[in-house]
Amino acid sequence: MSTTDRTETRSGPEADRGRPAPSRTPGPAAAAAPSAGPPAAIRWAYVMVIVATLAAIASNVFEIAHQVETGAAGAATTGDLVLTIAFCALFGFFAEMLRAGRQWGRVMLTVFTALGILFTGLGLAGIGGRVFVGVLQGSLAVLSLIASVVGLVLLFVPSANRWMAAVRGSSRTIPQRLRKAVLTAHVAISVGWLGLVTGMFAMSVAGATTHSAEQQASMYRTMSMLDEIFLGMTSMFALISGIVVAAGTKWGLLQRRWVAVKFFMTMSVMLLGFAVIHQLILEANELVDAHAPVRGGELDTVGWSMAGAAAVAVLSLVFMTAVSTYKPWGTTRWGRRNTSRPVH
Structure with a gap:
């Protein structure tokens, strides 16, 4: 008899309610484990x-x-x-x-x-x-x-x-009320992260194309403020809330490909911000403070590098938003192994 057959012929409260018991109901040892x-x-x-x-x-x-x-x-x-x-x-x-x-x-x-x-x-x-x-x-x-x-x-x-x-x-799994609260926070923070990175992309392009030293300095200093105060905090809490929603619900963190892709892309965008964008912002402000030429010098290279990195971050976040909406692909190998695991 298969696992499903054994489950559906059980007696008790589940059968009395007229629906089959879950296929992965923990046995007595599992129920007693937390008390130990x-x-x-x-x-x-x-x-x-x-x-x-x-x-x-x-x-x-x-x-x-x-x-x-x-x-x-x-x-x-x-x-x-x-x-x-x-x-x-x-x-x-x-x-x-x-x-x-x-x-x-x-x-x-x-x-x-x-x-x-x-x-x-x-x-x-x-x-x-x-x-x-x-x-x-x-x-x-x-x-x-x-x-x-x-x-x-x-x-x-x-x-x-x-x-x-x-x-x-x-x-x-986490309780339903907590799941909804964390999901709401995750969506709000993720939208804020996307808006913040989009704004920084626009400022980096403005700084890389302007011929005004004053405007360029203003753009890069504003980017520095946003980077130091908001960018790291926003990306970190987007990651935290996303992991709680994934790992604490039926989706699992690495059991479905779209969730796993979002997780690794989030980590990649965070590292891009920390290791590339943050360093370029620091370098741009150091050059501005040193009164480097607005055009035709090192600021051009730094400015366009910063714009390119910000563009990659924006496109990655938009892609992750689309993935969350459509939920494409299937389960991962780990997810298939967990769902096919027999009841003991």
Whole structure:
């Protein structure tokens, strides 16, 4: 008898209501697993995530204090402070969801731990992004990096995988009200991200084509303000809300191709903004402050490079909007494997 046949001939409340039981109803062991508590690997991963988060936050606080002491504090400092508070709350929430056996909590921690490792590594290597000031801030960054790597490994050891699989049936999805609230926030933030990048594309073209030094300086300084205050925050929260909506619902994060494509494209556009657009904006403003020629010099190259990168970002975001609307393609190999998994 097939899995479907076994499911449809069950007796009990499901049969009394006249509809078949779900094909992946967890058995007694799965139902009892949450009460037994998470294994040691999950508990230690939780500790490592908290340690890494606190070290990263402390490092960020030292940087903000340094900006205040040197008089370099401004609107970007306020944005850093807001992000620090937000990430403190978010990582604490996702860590608790991990300990409760929520698969989407593990997905969120995995993604942002990996991002933290990437950006911290780039910072320590001096390749773009923030520069670590002093031995103490650098030591905190190294501590955060080591704890993140250890925590990420512990999240996927065999005992953690077995426990997450056991509780997945009863704790995979987020509540309906929370799903709608997060989906609303995701759509609003994504629209704001698209509008922000489109505006920056228009300003970069204006800066690359004008013959007025004053207008060019105004365009690039406005772009710098938007980049420092809004761009990173908007893209980050678009990614967070998108992952929650995907991993915490029936769609899954990597089970359908259109969702997976959106996820990887979002990460790519974020990296494009961090590693390319942000650096070009800094370079353009340095040239403007050095009174470089408006036309016929290095500003031309930087301006058109910035416009090209912004155009790629705009087209990518429009494409992701279309993908969300049409939901093309089918399931991934992982998605097919999960849906065909037999009931034990």
